[in-house]
Amino acid sequence: MNKESAPIGIFDSGIGGLTVLKEICKKLPHESTVYLGDTARVPYGIRSPETVTRYSFENTRFLFSKEVKMIVVACNTASSVSLDAIKNSVPVPVIGVIEPGAKAAAAVTGNKKIGVIGTEATIKSNSYARAIMRIDNSIEVFGIACPLFVPLVEEGWTKGKIAEMIAQEYLKEMKRKGIDTLVLGCTHYPLLKGILSAVMGEGINLIDSAIETAGEIETILGNLSLLNTAGDNMRREFYVTDSPEKFRTVGEKFLGEPIHHIKKIELEMEV
Amino acid sequence: MNKESAPIGIFDSGIGGLTVLKEICKKLPHESTVYLGDTARVPYGIRSPETVTRYSFENTRFLFSKEVKMIVVACNTASSVSLDAIKNSVPVPVIGVIEPGAKAAAAVTGNKKIGVIGTEATIKSNSYARAIMRIDNSIEVFGIACPLFVPLVEEGWTKGKIAEMIAQEYLKEMKRKGIDTLVLGCTHYPLLKGILSAVMGEGINLIDSAIETAGEIETILGNLSLLNTAGDNMRREFYVTDSPEKFRTVGEKFLGEPIHHIKKIELEMEV
Numbered sequence: 001m002n003k004e005s006a007p008i009g010i011f012d013s014g015i016g017g018l019t020v021l022k023e024i025c026k027k028l029p030h031e032s033t034v035y036l037g038d039t040a041r042v043p044y045g046i047r048s049p050e051t052v053t054r055y056s057f058e059n060t061r062f063l064f065s066k067e068v069k070m071i072v073v074a075c076n077t078a079s080s081v082s083l084d085a086i087k088n089s090v091p092v093p094v095i096g097v098i099e100p101g102a103k104a105a106a107a108v109t110g111n112k113k114i115g116v117i118g119t120e121a122t123i124k125s126n127s128y129a130r131a132i133m134r135i136d137n138s139i140e141v142f143g144i145a146c147p148l149f150v151p152l153v154e155e156g157w158t159k160g161k162i163a164e165m166i167a168q169e170y171l172k173e174m175k176r177k178g179i180d181t182l183v184l185g186c187t188h189y190p191l192l193k194g195i196l197s198a199v200m201g202e203g204i205n206l207i208d209s210a211i212e213t214a215g216e217i218e219t220i221l222g223n224l225s226l227l228n229t230a231g232d233n234m235r236r237e238f239y240v241t242d243s244p245e246k247f248r249t250v251g252e253k254f255l256g257e258p259i260h261h262i263k264k265i266e267l268e269m270e271v
Numbered sequence: 272m273n274k275e276s277a278p279i280g281i282f283d284s285g286i287g288g289l290t291v292l293k294e295i296c297k298k299l300p301h302e303s304t305v306y307l308g309d310t311a312r313v314p315y316g317i318r319s320p321e322t323v324t325r326y327s328f329e330n331t332r333f334l335f336s337k338e339v340k341m342i343v344v345a346c347n348t349a350s351s352v353s354l355d356a357i358k359n360s361v362p363v364p365v366i367g368v369i370e371p372g373a374k375a376a377a378a379v380t381g382n383k384k385i386g387v388i389g390t391e392a393t394i395k396s397n398s399y400a401r402a403i404m405r406i407d408n409s410i411e412v413f414g415i416a417c418p419l420f421v422p423l424v425e426e427g428w429t430k431g432k433i434a435e436m437i438a439q440e441y442l443k444e445m446k447r448k449g450i451d452t453l454v455l456g457c458t459h460y461p462l463l464k465g466i467l468s469a470v471m472g473e474g475i476n477l478i479d480s481a482i483e484t485a486g487e488i489e490t491i492l493g494n495l496s497l498l499n500t501a502g503d504n505m506r507r508e509f510y511v512t513d514s515p516e517k518f519r520t521v522g523e524k525f526l527g528e529p530i531h532h533i534k535k536i537e538l539e540m541e542v
Contacts, residue, residue: 040322041312048514051311148422155418162436169433243319 004228007032007235008217009068011059014042015247016150016187017074018254020097023214024072028221030231034066037251038267040241043150044077045119045186052121053082058267060086060094062239068092069226072217076185076209077119080127093220100216101183101209102131108205109181112139115174118185120145128185142177146170146186153188154250159195167192167199174200181205191254238262275499278303278506279488280339282330285313286518287421287458288345289525291368294485295343299492301502305337308522309538311512314421315348316390316457323392324353328360329538333510335361340497343488344368347456347480348390351398364491371487372454372480373402379476380452383410386445389456391416399456413448417441417457424459425521430466438463438470445471452476462525509533 008028010021014037021035036059038044044052056078063071071094073079073086079096087094105114105128116128122145129141148166157163174182182204184190190208197206221227228234240247244262251259279299281292285308292306307330309315315323327349334342342365344350344357350367358365376385376399387399393416400412419437428434445453453475455461461479468477492498499505511518515533522530 040318042317046313046517047311048516051513147426148419148428151419151422157419162433162440165433165436242322245319246317 003069004226005032005230005232006067006069007034007237008070008072009034009036009063009066010072010074011036011038011056011063011078012075012187013037013044013055013077014039015251015254018251019187019190020072020074020210020213022255023210024217027214027218028227030228030234032228032233032235034063034068034237034239036063036239037247038241039247040267043119044075045121045147045150047121049081049121049125052078053085056082056086057089060090062265062267064090064092066237070095070217070221072213073097074187074210074213076187077121080122080125093224095213095216095220097187097209097213098127098131100212101185101207102128103135104212105181105183105205105207106132106135106139108207109139111178111180112136113177113179114139114141114181114183115171115177115179116141116143116183116185117146117149117170117189118143119150120147122185128183142174142179144170144173149192150186150188153191156253158191163192163195164199167195171196171199179204181207183207184209236260239265241265241267274340275497276303276501276503277338277340278305278508279341279343280305280307280334280337281343281345282307282309282327282334282349283346283458284308284315284326284348285310286522286525289522290458290461291343291345291481291484293526294481295488298485298489299498301499301505303499303504303506305334305339305508305510307334307510308518309512310518314390315346316392316418316421318392320352320392320396323349324356327353327357331357331361331365333536333538335363337508339363341366341488341492343484345458345481345484347458348392351393351396364495366484366487366491368458368480368484369398369402371483372456372478373399374406375483376452376454376476376478377403377406377410379478380410382449382451383407384448384450385410385412385452385454386442386448386450387412387414387454387456388417388420388441388460389414390421391418393456399454413445413450415441415444420463421457421459424462427524429462434463434466435470438466442467442470450475452478454478455480507532510536512536512538
């Protein structure tokens with residue numbers, strides 16, 4: 001296998017990262033991908049940085065064993081707390097979802113007030129605020145953890161009164177602050193775009209890190225002459241750490257197409 | 272250490288089992304306890320039976336290494352899918368939360384229509400229905416998974432409009448069926464008793480497995496002459512698999528008293 005036709009490796013704590021895979025498939029349809037969802041230990045957003053970093057290392061090592069040419073940390077929590085550690089552990093480019101999202105948010109805000117919503121771990125880490133303020137330290141960033149959004153999405157309740165009331169409750173502080181840009185700092189949240197934009201009202205910019213990350217991947221692979229322009233032997237592989245069944249049913253909603261060839265692996269056993 | 276003064280071992284996927292510990296402390300104040308919360312891999316309710324069983328074995332082995340005189344599986348999901356396997360793996364009595372809850376529900380129902388709410392894994396396993404119908408197979412049992420209840424409790428939103436609307440949504444089928452008894456088949460749910468009884472209306476029997484399980488533990492230890500009537504060296508130990516901080520803050524709400532001496536352990540490393 002030559003270097004260009006090697007797959008892109010992507011991991012997430014579960015199915016959420018499929019929103020990132022979806023954008024990669026759209027933007028770079030010739031690229032092969034290996035996706036790992038750590039479904040036996042999902043969700044990462046409620047765990048400590050040390051535990052998330054340990055899990056991220058195991059995921060990275062697994063993807064690297066699949067001879068990937070690049071690793072995408074398609075999980076806001078893992079990107080927030082363990083990206084630098086992962087970067088130092090493998091000799092291929094590693095990209096997370098925070099920087100691309102932060103860059104897009106900083107570029108689009110008019111009044112320099114940006115809101116970030118995500119898991120408890122992502123918000124606590126302050127990773128978006130740091131990334132945004134490295135670009136422009138006159139921007140104010142407000143973060144709020146929204147732990148009910150992930151189960152809401154997985155339950156399929158992305159529309160209707162309950163979703164609206166939960167969004168109202170979480171976002172009332174953001175509205176009071178007068179933000180003009182809202183970063184969806186969790187890979188599940190793009191499925192809530194409709195309700196979030198309705199609750200925030202007209203004129204709000206919603207930043208979807210998945211889209212921004214796919215763009216950044218194209219740039220990085222292009223710079224390194226690693227784009228698979230020929231599209232030889234394009235393939236999609238999926239690995240999970242728990243039973244593939246739920247991953248398949250819920251995952252197809254995220255990806256918007258059928259998922260084949262899901263293989264279950266046991267990461268801890270490799271320690 | 273003589274056998275009577277040995278501690279009772281209790282495990283749960285996280286903090287929920289503290290509602291069971293609380294009832295044990297109330298009913299058997301002289302007993303020492305060792306509690307293990309597998310917070311690095313919580314929640315179990317979304318995982319496959321195989322994965323939950325693997326985690327349960329690791330938890331059991333850890334508690335057994337602490338020389339406990341009995342093991343309490345204070346987690347509805349683990350009790351539902353792995354109790355028999357655990358029972359066969361250690362030479363001390365093992366008790367789950369399903370049988371005691373089922374027994375109490377079967378005893379109290381008047382119209383022989385019982386509802387069970389719990390995690391996806393507990394409901395899918397049909398464990399309550401099987402246990403209830405072993406007692407009286409003329410009883411009808413209706414189960415519904417309520418995945419939003421656990422994050423709702425952990426968010427502290429146990430009262431108010433949002434909790435009420437979610438409960439209305441989950442329970443509307445139960446109300447239509449005309450159940451007179453509702454089993455709280457998840458250790459988090461006792462914190463939702465107020466809203467559940469308001470939504471179900473007058474005359475509903477709410478069965479709290481935690482209370483029933485504490486009663487059953489007393490019976491079993493009494494029969495085996497293992498009750499610590501002297502109350503020598505009473506102690507409470509807590510172990511978690513992720514950082515103790517969140518366990519402490521959220522856990523104290525569950526237990527209703529301060530939690531001291533929480534120690535972090537790594538279960539997978541012992542494989």
